[in-house]
Amino acid sequence: MKIAILPGDGIGTEIVAEALKALACLDLKFEMEEAKVGGAAYEAHGHPLPEHTLKLAKEADAVLFGAVGDWKYDKLDRPLRPEQAILGLRKNLELFANFRPAICYEELTHASSLKPEIVAGLDILIIRELTGDIYFGQPRGRRSSPDGAFKGADEAFDTMRYSRPEIERIAHVAFQAARKRNKKVLSVDKANVLETFQFWRDVVTEVHAQYPDVELEHMYVDNAAMQLVKQPKRLDVIVTGNMFGDILSDEAAMLTGSIGMLPSASLNAKNQGLYEPSHGSAPDIAGKGIANPLATILSAAMMLRFSLNQEGAAQRIEAAVKAVLAKGLRTADIYSAGTTKVGTKEMGDAVVAHL
């Protein structure tokens, strides 16, 4: 079991260190190698995703990823910015299936900006397509406008694209995931406006014929953004494209009020995967020892489940996280009166103690 460790920038190093401590408690042997990525890699090697980092990730069974990004890289040319590393990893490893759970932990219900009765027990799984759509579609660029009312003016453009096999494979992933849950898939599109997403709707409907036991509903993305706010608990599995998935998965994560708790997995057809917390690199609190390591620890659990085939170990980690929450331990982001505020290391230590 080969794991590439890519801590990245900001709080990345701190939170990944805690996940490694948890992994070390398990009776499992991993081959691990660490490399720089994002801004850290740019500073050391002049590129956010250096050749050797990409090679390491490709040869591993799984990548444990911290976070990338910092305001100080905002002025760099786009190909050199930290987030290009994550886009490059997704594309090069063909990590087309992104799993983003939005779970509201019982003890943390109060942390949500939504009323407790709206989010208590929330458990949504967003499955976002991750290697297609307008994120990667060619052509894209700047030019003199070739037509229309502003012909000749400067303009910029991008291409949204989805091919049948791309839609089919993510639809299969969604229906199969729904089978292990409440057997309901909501496919989110904008079929009333976009050719790409009318095609998406058509292909998802076709694939659905192979899953008669799963219920399929279609919804426009604007309506989905509303339903997430209005009655999120009605939702089970949501499948959507790369762009809409980016927006809706963050909206859903924030509904829980505890994005510091939410892991994510990005998988390819061989179950190779990249595992990272749903939150970002939080440069404002980096180095202070106060970041919440639980999303990263739970990402390690997803890694054990999906890429390393160690369901038992995954469950042990998840149980340990639940136990430290039940004990009342909280990092600053999820702290509330009556609980015990701890730092990154103490939180990691508590998980280790429970393992």
Add this chain to the structure above:
Amino acid sequence: MKIAILPGDGIGTEIVAEALKALACLDLKFEMEEAKVGGAAYEAHGHPLPEHTLKLAKEADAVLFGAVGDWKYDKLDRPLRPEQAILGLRKNLELFANFRPAICYEELTHASSLKPEIVAGLDILIIRELTGDIYFGQPRGRRSSPDGAFKGADEAFDTMRYSRPEIERIAHVAFQAARKRNKKVLSVDKANVLETFQFWRDVVTEVHAQYPDVELEHMYVDNAAMQLVKQPKRLDVIVTGNMFGDILSDEAAMLTGSIGMLPSASLNAKNQGLYEPSHGSAPDIAGKGIANPLATILSAAMMLRFSLNQEGAAQRIEAAVKAVLAKGLRTADIYSAGTTKVGTKEMGDAVVAHL
């Protein structure tokens, strides 16, 4: 003052009728003509936006629009579906500036799924560009994939595009609107991924130089979707493109819990405008006499303000709406214990009584 009245489908006829009653109370002379649009126009004339409807709208100073759409038209070819009427009106009248306020009325704070302290007093103005972006960009369609990993497979595609003048004019609208409010503009983009929205960010920043008294912040759309849930009251004016604006304006509307109260305006460079409620045609409750007419009545107020230059009359209508709310009158969508439930007509009558 020439007004084109386009009630459309579903509850459209009922709610527009109440707005017309309110307009009739004012000491103003309007020239009004009604025409069919959407599904109603398709049934009567075979097209959702018949020539004569479009001509009427073009020749009017303002269009008062109800809503379009019904499940029963979902199977029609896209060019014949009701929503094509609204896209056609936007494009043909060049209604590039969409104003979508998200206001949480004091009396209705409880209707929100968010905690009262998060939304009480909320007052956001979303300014959505409405005639560009991936909604109208050419080329678009289906084809055999010309390149990439799935070359030769069926695919669908769309083009996202923005030209400099399109971005400039909507940026001016946003900065000018902010001057009448809290002087803060949040421009939402996805500059870290899309060429179109890096250009958007660049041009908005340039235009900002002409508005040194207004504060400008940039935010990625995924983060904006989160901040709307987390701390919406921090936001003032949001300006964004057509696609992101579609999603964020609906999300913001739903935060208030009372989308039945929210009007919208879509303006062109000559201040011709289309005015419609932010909610849809609600075919499930059409004809039952229970729809909330207040969003449409408030849209008529926006029409008086923006296209007909009747600020006084606009304020009279807005005051009347506040008065009926203060009196405790509620349609079903905003009803809560201790208030008086009324139907569409009674609500309209109450507004009229206050005028």
